[in-house]
Amino acid sequence: MSKDDVVAKLSDVFRQYGYEGASLSKISVATGLSRASLYHYFPKGKEEMAATVLDHLYASLEINLLKPLQVKGNPLDKVRAMGKTLDLFYNGGCSSCFLDLLSIGESQPLFQSPIQQTLSAWIAALADVLVEAGQDVVVARCNAEDAIAQIEGTLVLSRCLGNNEPFKRAINNLPKILGL
Amino acid sequence: MSKDDVVAKLSDVFRQYGYEGASLSKISVATGLSRASLYHYFPKGKEEMAATVLDHLYASLEINLLKPLQVKGNPLDKVRAMGKTLDLFYNGGCSSCFLDLLSIGESQPLFQSPIQQTLSAWIAALADVLVEAGQDVVVARCNAEDAIAQIEGTLVLSRCLGNNEPFKRAINNLPKILGL
DNA sequence: GTCTATAGTATGATAGAC
DNA sequence: GTCTATCATACTATAGAC
16 A cells, blocks of 8 residues: 555544544554554654645645636636535535644644645635636635635534535535625 | 533533543643542533533523524524624634534534534524525525534634634624525 | 542554564 | 554543542
């Protein structure tokens, strides 16, 4: 199993249980590797595991979300494409947001900076598309924040209600939420 | 210290660290009670603590949120009043949502039912106000879900960005989000 | 009702064999 | 690179003194 495969498994565990809930036992079961083997891949332990997942997430975000938003093209089409990517990434609303779960409890101070940077990059890229579509800079920023908050919020509702319809609706309504 | 005071302290710890992150050590420090004393109040341990906080939360929700929505009155005024209550409850966006944090990891199966019921009651009460304001039943339900998702999502953004402006904006825009 | 002391288990992390 | 065995610590929970 390659390290990337391990990181993918790690991501699943962290975004289901959070940092403190993701014990090495759970991680060991999920990856099929013993505790000691995990320390071969991540000598600094759990903190390095989460940090690595965050790094991979940011890289994936850049490729799959930010770049497609930044290329020349119709703003509405780009927003719709983002919706499809998000639907895939969040498993139709059934998977939680990794940034959300790492931003709570003791992991918050550990990863505050990369979490903030990652989310800010997403907001900025989305706002740029709205400016491209003719929106005022301040309005675009607010719309981008509100849309991402709607995504994050419907993921919370999905978890609490066991119902992903609000998430699906948010994805479909993205253009409207963004004022397009 | 009365049991209600203890429950209030418990609530703070749980909604900062989540269920698994809220160790008895942290709870002991926050309440000023020894571990053993905590077991005097909650013989069944941590699970009973969280369940009790959930009970108190639902009771508080009924009194401070649901009842004011159900009394006769102008829908717009009632929504604005709800906004002020939420602003207080979430400490201006600086405190996380207890339901959100209890819905992750190992605590999810433990408290799924009361979490779902509590959130559903809120959504239903809010939707009723919108129906009262003349909205179609289905539309009202969607608007209520979307507004609560916006609140929950801006709380996540607050945590991740260290910036509560999206939350403040969501509170101010509640009437608009709800289609009033 | 609060405490100290402690049991039993799970945790994160290491050492060292293969 | 993967493992078994183990350390030191933290965890939830309990017993029993006052």
